[in-house]
Each structure stands twice: as structure tokens, then as C-alpha cells.
Amino acid sequence: MKHDEAEDIVKEALTDVVPEADLTTLGPDETFRDALGMDSLDFLSFIEILTRRTGVRIDDEDAPHLTTLADSTGFLLARTE
Amino acid sequence: MAEFTMPSLGADMDEGTLQEWLVHAGDPVRKGDPVAVVETAKSTIEVECFEAGRIGQLLVTPGTTVPVGTPLARIEPLAEADTPTEPEAPAKPARPPRPPAAEGARSTARKPSRRKPTPLQAPTATGPPPDHDHAVEHRGHGDEGPLVRHLAEEAGIDLDTVHGTGRGGRVTRADVGRAAAAARSPARVTPYARRLARELGVDLRGLTGTGPDGTVRASDVRAAAPGPTTPPTPQSGGGVPARASAVRRKEGMREAIAGLMSRANREIPHYYLSTSIDMATALDWMHEHNHHRPVGERLLPAALLLKAAARAAREVPELNGHWLDGRFAAAEEVRLGVAVSLRGGGLVAPVLRNADALELPQLMSQLKDLVARARNGRLRGSEVADPTLTVTNLGDQGVEAVLGVIYPPQVALVGFGRVVERPWAVNGLLGVRPVVTASLSADHRATDGAVGARYLTSVDRLLQSPEEL
Helix, strand or coil: CCHHHHHHHHHHHHHHHCCCCCHHHCCCCCCHHHHCCCCHHHHHHHHHHHHHHHCCCCCHHHHHHCCCHHHHHHHHHHHHC | CEEEECCCCCCCCCEEEEEEECCCCCCEECCCCEEEEEECCCCEEEEECCCCEEEEEECCCCCCEEECCCEEEEEECCCCCCCCCCCCCCCCCCCCCCCHHHHHHHHCCCCCCCCCCCCCCCCCCCCCCCCCCCCCCCCCCCCCCHHHHHHHHHHCCCHHHCCCCCHHHCCCHHHHHHHHHHHHCCCCECHHHHHHHHHHCCCHHHCCCCCHHHCECHHHHHHHCCCCCCCCCCCCCCCCCCCCCHHHHHHHHHHHHHHHHHHHHHHCCEEEEEEEEECHHHHHHHHHHHHCCCHHHCCCHHHHHHHHHHHHHHHCHHHCEEEECCEEEECCCCEEEECEECCCCCEECCEEECCCCCCHHHHHHHHHHHHHHHHHCCEEHHHHCCCCEEEEECHHHCCCCCCCCCCCCECEEEEECCCEEEEEEECCEEEEEEEEEEEEEEECCCCCHHHHHHHHHHHHHHHCCHHHC
């Protein structure tokens, strides 16, 4: 998986969960749960979508690595290598 | 013959606008089928049928605003669909503040029961009036409490002219409020028209409505508004009914919350308790559970907290129910309201029915579904009606504790904050544990602190055995 592809998947997943989100203003290292007002249910949906689209297994303990566009993209890249 | 009436979809709802029919006359319906879409000040809700049968005459056209309890359609028994309908029972003489339609609702023998869903095709329940779920007792005028008499006096209203919706026709505070409002403003105003009037600075008192029964509609408000007007929107007929914009919806919701919460603070003597709960066992169990399951079946701490709150409500029934007409009425089931914040602002509290008896995975999937539809879609009438105890979980918003305001007529509100790591002493040893602050706001008229304490202790105990939740 290429970097841009992984980032697109992350962005699409966020848009699916928070349809009104404006990702153009979201910085790569900004915590999206705070920026987009996501709660734990939203975050679980986000994980669900990522898993469905990439086949990557994501456990509860991986949550700390999925907080920003940059680290989520990096996480997907590392797990699909 | 049964009637499908405008349901009460919350303690703050007096009237609703029929936005759309989802059925036609002659359609067979089963209990639980959505039959109409109703717009309240707060939200748009699909309303289900409470009888099995065949839809008879549709009595109210889309775009019409009617009080809670007004018949919207007739429902004929399936087997007797072809037999002629019985003549209408003579309606009681109308009293000024309540429109005649509402009198018709009260004259019918059958009312939908919203509280106890029975299996499909079950015999029709003879239920209570929509906004009062307690048994009917025979009491007449003159039994009104001092507060109601005082309110009526203040508003200059003769109680004998007010139609009572309380037990045995007793006049309640809400009835007085309605009568006072009716004395001040035109007979009926659609919620949309009311919002529009506020936006355009139109005084509703000077308006004559052109809708059914003199109802003031958006077009009346626009006609009375000074300056440029917005293009008219379709209000009735076969077209799509007017949809309030997000801004107007937000205002309506703010207004509804303001009204209900002001009433809560005015009427309910709150007391507050809180306790810190060690979540280590519960979270370890949850992570282990989640590890073996696909993402779609995983649990969140919220599910465990809600389940514990519901089980504890079963153990301490003094907190599960409603304060009605000066006394506490315990509920038979736990209908757990879950406060859900909406992204545009505001909140709704859809209901997890029988939450104490739901298995955790079931509870979790219902929670996901309810929250998703509360935010993006449409809730059903049965999903917002009659919570017996509400939980607000503000942990995701980052706060450690919440001391909330009770939703009347409920008598308690449970709050959970964020799960945080804290130093925690166990058996003389200090460790770091995940801890949540559970709080209880309770109505001191209904219970004392000892009962509240028993409740929070139960929540704590239940969370220490997550495998049994």
C-alpha cells in the first residue's frame, strides 16, 4: 500500500463517520477525535471501516496509534507491509 | 374501533406536526410498523402503530399541527375491515382551551399503550392516555393541588374551564400551561411557523391562521413579516413537507431543552452523590472479550457502564420511574435513556428498552444503532418515549464527573465521566488503576440520600463482576 492510498483510506473513514467533517483544515498531526468531536462510538466505527477496507486487524490496544492522520496512515502502512 | 393518536414523544412535547404519512387508507398494519413521520420542536420521529389492523380514514393531513392525543387515523380490525364503521361516540362538550379534536381523542375507549409492547397480533391493550401512564382513578375537578391552583390563579385562568388530562380528568400543571399559552396566542401555531416568527420578528398574537382550525402556518407568518420574504415551501398535500433547516432545528431544540431543564430546576429538589469506581477488572475483561471478536462485535466501556446502571435500577426500583401528580410511580421495566450529544449542538436521549435484561453484545449493538440514527437518521416513537432513568456519559468529552439535571418526570439521572488512571490503594498497596466517577442526581421528593447511595454502591459492585453483567 502506498502512503497516499493509506491516507485516503483514513480520510474516507473519517468522512464516513463524521460526514460534516472538513478534513482540509485538519492538520496531519492534529488529534482528530478532539478536532472532529468524535466519541468512543465514532472511533469504533472508524476502526471498523479501516478494518473492512484494508483487512488489517486492529485491537483495542492499537488505539493509541490511531489518533492523527499521520499516525493512522503510518499504522496502516506498517501493518500492510 | 381503535384510533392512532398523536403520541407524546417526550415530557416536553405538547403538540406535534404530522409531516408525512407512511401508509395509505386500507393498508394492513402490524403492531410496531412505522405509519407516520411527526416533527416536534426537537426532532423528526417515525411513529409506530400500536395496533394490528387496517388503516381506516386518515384524519389529519400532512403539515397539520395537533396536540398530543389527537386522533390521526382510524385503525380497523383486520377481520372486520369490510364491515361498516360504528358511528362515532358523541364527543364531550368542548371547553375553550383544548381544541375539539383533542376532546375526540378522550372520548374514544381505546388508546395506544406505549409502555408495554406485546407480541404481534396481541389483543389491543386498553392503555392510558398518551402523556400519563398511570392507572386511571376517578377524581374530578377540585382535587387539583395547591401549586396547580396557584399557577392557574396567577395566569388568570378558571380551572373549571380547563380540560384536565391528569387522573380522572384532574387538571395538571401542563394543562394550566397550555391554557395560559392558548389565552395569549392564536389557537395553534406549527413549530416551524413559530421558529419562523421568531426569526422574522413577527408577533404571533396578531396573526390569523389559515390552516385547519385556524392554525397559524409558515405562510401566515411570512405574509405578516416586514421586508423581503423567503420563497414559500410546500406544507401539505402530496409533496414533500417543509423541512426545517438545521439552524431552525437547532433553535427549536435549544428552546425545548431550555423549557424542560428550567422546569427541572424549578420543580425538582435535586441532591447529588458521587463515587469513584475501580474499572480495572471490568476493562481487563472487556479487552479480553474484544480480542476474540471482530471489530463489529466489540464492546466499549460505555456498554458496561450502561448495563450496570440498568441492573442497579432494577435493584433500586425507587429510582426507576416517574414523579407524577405528587407521588412516585415506579416503572415495571427499565427503559434507560441515553443522552446523546448531537454534532450541531443539542442532545436527544433515545431509550434502551429493558436495558437490564439485554446481553452486553445486544446492548452494544442497540446503542450503536440508536446513536447513529439519533445523529444521522430518524428515531422511532418507541425509541424516544418514556425513559424511566437517564444516563449521561460525558467521558468522551474529557470531563471526569458530571452532576446533571434530571429530565422530568424522571426522578434520577446517572452520570459517568472519563475513565482516568489514578493512584488507587488496594489491600494496603498503592497501584495505578483506571477509575471512573459515577454520579447520581436524584429527586429528593422521591428518595433520600440513602437510596441514592445504595444505587451507586450497586453500580460499583456490578462493575466488579463484568462477566455477570
